[in-house]
Amino acid sequence: MNSRSNTFNQQLQSAWASQGSMLCVGFDPDPKRLPPSLQGKPEGIFEFCREIADATADLVCAFKPQFAYFASQRAEVQLERLIRHLKDQYPHIPVILDSKRGDIGSTADHYAQEAFERYGADAVTVNPYMGFDTIEPYLKHAGKGVIVLCRTSNPGGSDLQFLNVNSGEPLYLHVAKLAAQQWNSSGQISLVVGATFPEEIAKVRAIVGDMPLLIPGIGAQGGDIDATIKAGRIPNAPGTGMIINSSRAILYASAGSDFAQAARDVAQSTRDALRSAASK
Numbered sequence: 001m002n003s004r005s006n007t008f009n010q011q012l013q014s015a016w017a018s019q020g021s022m023l024c025v026g027f028d029p030d031p032k033r034l035p036p037s038l039q040g041k042p043e044g045i046f047e048f049c050r051e052i053a054d055a056t057a058d059l060v061c062a063f064k065p066q067f068a069y070f071a072s073q074r075a076e077v078q079l080e081r082l083i084r085h086l087k088d089q090y091p092h093i094p095v096i097l098d099s100k101r102g103d104i105g106s107t108a109d110h111y112a113q114e115a116f117e118r119y120g121a122d123a124v125t126v127n128p129y130m131g132f133d134t135i136e137p138y139l140k141h142a143g144k145g146v147i148v149l150c151r152t153s154n155p156g157g158s159d160l161q162f163l164n165v166n167s168g169e170p171l172y173l174h175v176a177k178l179a180a181q182q183w184n185s186s187g188q189i190s191l192v193v194g195a196t197f198p199e200e201i202a203k204v205r206a207i208v209g210d211m212p213l214l215i216p217g218i219g220a221q222g223g224d225i226d227a228t229i230k231a232g233r234i235p236n237a238p239g240t241g242m243i244i245n246s247s248r249a250i251l252y253a254s255a256g257s258d259f260a261q262a263a264r265d266v267a268q269s270t271r272d273a274l275r276s277a278a279s280k
């Protein structure tokens, strides 16, 4: 990282302002759902994601490829190519690699190299379950974003994240405090909080101040946009503070040859709904 203006947080601040959007388009390319013209093609996954990226780039504050969808298809080289395309064509839009890594420090060193050096991502999602020494290797990559799972969007997240620790405080709030205080001396940390749990978004926001929140769960998972924005907003800074992801609802808006235009239409209406909620 050469200058502070290139940090993930700076990129995000610029993208919120210049794009006027808190929408993040997620790339979860399921081979069974690609349009017929791309199914079975050697670079079909890359072509699908590239067309959607090109159709939506003016509508987003971030892109988020989900690692498993590429790795399961032996398509890591297509992921590298996609991120290179995003960085070349849209250098002002940060790229979050969603790989939810978590392992002992010596291994985490390699996961960090994978995300930031091999793939060239600006930020990566990580699992805090194994503690701070497993997060530190990512923080050694100055300026890169480290996005820690806090209150995930899935129903089963409550199995552990709602367990009471520290005199009745739920685990996810304990994670929010660690992330905002002890762990964040370099300012690189953000949190994942699901749109499916707006009450919890509000509790996390109250703890973490203006820390960016990655919020998946609108669209296919049914999270409510108005409730999400109300819960996650930063007072006096509307239109900032949240990276609100939608993947399947945008990617698979049409199963036909018009998939990129259909993706754009859904991305635009989602961006507009986020904007309108933020202006209330």
Ligand SMILES: O=c1ccn([C@@H]2O[C@H](COP(=O)(O)O)[C@@H](O)[C@H]2O)c(=O)[nH]1
Residues within 6 Å of the ligand: 026, 028, 066, 098, 151, 152, 153, 154, 192, 193, 194, 216, 217, 218, 219, 220, 221, 245, 246, 247, 248, 249
């Ligand atoms: O708590 C979490 C953390 C990550 N995700 C990821 O976000 C997208 C959501 O996809 P949709 O199609 O918009 O539901 C996906 O890549 C998940 O792995 C999440 O959903 N919840």
